[in-house]
Amino acid sequence: MSETTQTARVDQWVISAHQGPDFVGRVREFWHYRSIIRFFAERAFKTLYSRTQLGWLWLLIRPLAPLAAGAIIYGGIMAVPSFGIPYFLFLLSSSIIWMLFDGPLGWGTRGLELNRHIIIKLYFPRSVLPMATMAPGLSDPMVLSGLLILSLVGYAWVDGTSYLAWHSGLLLLPVPIVLALMLAFGIALWTSVWQARARDTRFVLGYITGFWFFFTPVIYPLSIVPSEYHWLMWLNPLTSIVESFRWSLFRIGVLSPLSLLTTWLTAMSVIVSGFWYFNRVEAVTADKM
Amino acid sequence: MNRLTVDGLGKRYYIGKEQRKEEKFVNLGFRKVAVPRAPWSRLQRGRELWALRHVSFAVPPGTILGIVGSNGAGKSTLLKVIAKVTRPTEGRVVGHGRVVSLLELGAGFNQDFSARENIYMNAAMHGISRAEVARKLDEIVAFAEVEKFLDSQIRHYSSGMYLRLAFSVAINMNPSILLADEILAVGDIAFQERCLQRVQEEAQRTGLTVLFVSHDMTAISRICDRVLWLQAGEIAKLGDAGEVVGDYQDAALGRGAAAPALDLERQGAHVNRQAEIVSVRLVSGDGRVLGAAPVSEALSIRVRVKVARPDVAIRCLLDVHAKNVLVFKAAQPEEFTPGRKGTFDIHMKIPAQFLSETMYTVHVNVTTRNGKLGTVAMPNALNFMVYGSDDQTLYKGGLINPRLEWAVNDADVNPGGSDTPDDVEPAAVTADSE
Numbered sequence: 001m002s003e004t005t006q007t008a009r010v011d012q013w014v015i016s017a018h019q020g021p022d023f024v025g026r027v028r029e030f031w032h033y034r035s036i037i038r039f040f041a042e043r044a045f046k047t048l049y050s051r052t053q054l055g056w057l058w059l060l061i062r063p064l065a066p067l068a069a070g071a072i073i074y075g076g077i078m079a080v081p082s083f084g085i086p087y088f089l090f091l092l093s094s095s096i097i098w099m100l101f102d103g104p105l106g107w108g109t110r111g112l113e114l115n116r117h118i119i120i121k122l123y124f125p126r127s128v129l130p131m132a133t134m135a136p137g138l139s140d141p142m143v144l145s146g147l148l149i150l151s152l153v154g155y156a157w158v159d160g161t162s163y164l165a166w167h168s169g170l171l172l173l174p175v176p177i178v179l180a181l182m183l184a185f186g187i188a189l190w191t192s193v194w195q196a197r198a199r200d201t202r203f204v205l206g207y208i209t210g211f212w213f214f215f216t217p218v219i220y221p222l223s224i225v226p227s228e229y230h231w232l233m234w235l236n237p238l239t240s241i242v243e244s245f246r247w248s249l250f251r252i253g254v255l256s257p258l259s260l261l262t263t264w265l266t267a268m269s270v271i272v273s274g275f276w277y278f279n280r281v282e283a284v285t286a287d288k289m
Numbered sequence: 290m291n292r293l294t295v296d297g298l299g300k301r302y303y304i305g306k307e308q309r310k311e312e313k314f315v316n317l318g319f320r321k322v323a324v325p326r327a328p329w330s331r332l333q334r335g336r337e338l339w340a341l342r343h344v345s346f347a348v349p350p351g352t353i354l355g356i357v358g359s360n361g362a363g364k365s366t367l368l369k370v371i372a373k374v375t376r377p378t379e380g381r382v383v384g385h386g387r388v389v390s391l392l393e394l395g396a397g398f399n400q401d402f403s404a405r406e407n408i409y410m411n412a413a414m415h416g417i418s419r420a421e422v423a424r425k426l427d428e429i430v431a432f433a434e435v436e437k438f439l440d441s442q443i444r445h446y447s448s449g450m451y452l453r454l455a456f457s458v459a460i461n462m463n464p465s466i467l468l469a470d471e472i473l474a475v476g477d478i479a480f481q482e483r484c485l486q487r488v489q490e491e492a493q494r495t496g497l498t499v500l501f502v503s504h505d506m507t508a509i510s511r512i513c514d515r516v517l518w519l520q521a522g523e524i525a526k527l528g529d530a531g532e533v534v535g536d537y538q539d540a541a542l543g544r545g546a547a548a549p550a551l552d553l554e555r556q557g558a559h560v561n562r563q564a565e566i567v568s569v570r571l572v573s574g575d576g577r578v579l580g581a582a583p584v585s586e587a588l589s590i591r592v593r594v595k596v597a598r599p600d601v602a603i604r605c606l607l608d609v610h611a612k613n614v615l616v617f618k619a620a621q622p623e624e625f626t627p628g629r630k631g632t633f634d635i636h637m638k639i640p641a642q643f644l645s646e647t648m649y650t651v652h653v654n655v656t657t658r659n660g661k662l663g664t665v666a667m668p669n670a671l672n673f674m675v676y677g678s679d680d681q682t683l684y685k686g687g688l689i690n691p692r693l694e695w696a697v698n699d700a701d702v703n704p705g706g707s708d709t710p711d712d713v714e715p716a717a718v719t720a721d722s723e
Contacts (some may be wrong), residue, residue, distance in 0.1 A: 011465070015373060016381035035413045043399060121396035123373035124414050283376040287302070 040132030103137030108188025189274030297380035350496030355513030401704025504581035565658035
């Protein structure tokens, strides 16, 4: 009996108008509930190509069509330099890392919107939603990664040379990947709230990332930018992500540990501020949904 | 020490669309256009509505508290606040131990997952670890009686299995406080009984406290120790189940002091020499007697008649009223002659999605014909509440809520969509068709 009383006292919780859990409490809660990320991720994945005629074929068409067009226009017609490796491989690898940022960001933005019916019926830390909903955005870069492996083998077969650089830098490959995902998650914490309030958010975001794409050295190497503007390019956290990804694979372009560090700091501050902002407004936002 | 203490709780919503404070217009010469306001400009809020206000009560361990009230009285909002789904505007709630909510059947279930995965997921949604669920898995499955279907997708589950699974997961997570919105009243009677037994067992063993919202007064009276009656967001009454339910029903049906006079025929005795109306009940599709039912359920009104002579012809007539308005009259199309003395059940079936969210009153007349015509009347024979169980109805209100078919035709192209009535068409056409 005394034991029951004891636990009861320990288990006490309070709900009040203004006092939600603090930042650390929120982080702890997020961690405690981490296993539901998979649940929401699978759910989001299912919405991806449901009710389409071509179904899973879209999984291939969507990432491959712009790649084919880009390879012809930028590589063929405009002859963008690519450090002696086939431009197709250059663009393919850049697209993978770009889509690892762009795709999850676009999906994560819809995290609250897509799960409205659960949010209004069940309590759980809602900050898992932007993260979980990023999952479908991984499908495009994964398809392209498969294609990259096939192409590397194909080029090795035909040209007789391996364009993939067999160097210790390959071990760095996860760094730009993780940074891209971190940045996407951090931004999605902000945009998912806005998206829940106004559906315009996603379209505006589409334009922003559309511009961002061209100001990031995705379809071109950083080296063709006049060097007096390099500092401007490095301000963009995605520059170091894309450059280091390509460096890691092909040993081309620039690896700048300093800018990777600043990118990491940028991503962390966007995540921390985003997490703070998200938790500050999620209760009000959920009521308005 | 109380398991749950609610103190001065209030929840405010704003009804209606938020609007920018004032709209500015710019004249383009040919028309005026509203200038879009910056998204961050201050919003003018809609009309404010307190879904809950000044709600204070305490629940000791082991209590099953029923919560009753009409639609929009704040019942669900109260549960949502305690379940942390929505944050209160004022006041506070202090509770002890784990809260498990069943606000909607299968919220947090994924149709494409197997039952096993869903059990883990559902528990995880309540913040319960995989290891803890693994220990309880057998118990959960046994109580839900889904052993054979543990690894099949739950989209193939019947609604009964679904309910059993949801409840079993909830009760086996060792909650200190269980929040149930309407769901205990849904299952078949045997399962309802088992749930109730289990809840009472846990109430005694661990001090489980249950907050149970229902429109079904029969279920409320049977299950609950105490009842909280909410009216327009405030507590109308809190007390023993029988007393509060009685008062609530009186108020809801407009009985008691302020009873509006129903325009009825002569209040006859409900028996004559030929027949007697024994009872009139609302029953579900599978024959359970109900006190209230969701809009989405097919129902029937069961009139139990005791026939005194074998050769009498019986016909049942029903008048269904709501809000003191006659909604419809219905008569059995054919008289029937029972052929023996005894008791007979006459069912009038009401399809799902036909009645609206309101309280209905049924007056029953039974005509008996045996040489001459006689009538047995039972005015006010049955009162029942129909409530919305889903948000599927877009446009609520009115006394009935039938699902009707809609069509859109292109009136410009399709000559059949002409505005002129058919009988104005040339006579020759009519002659042709004959």
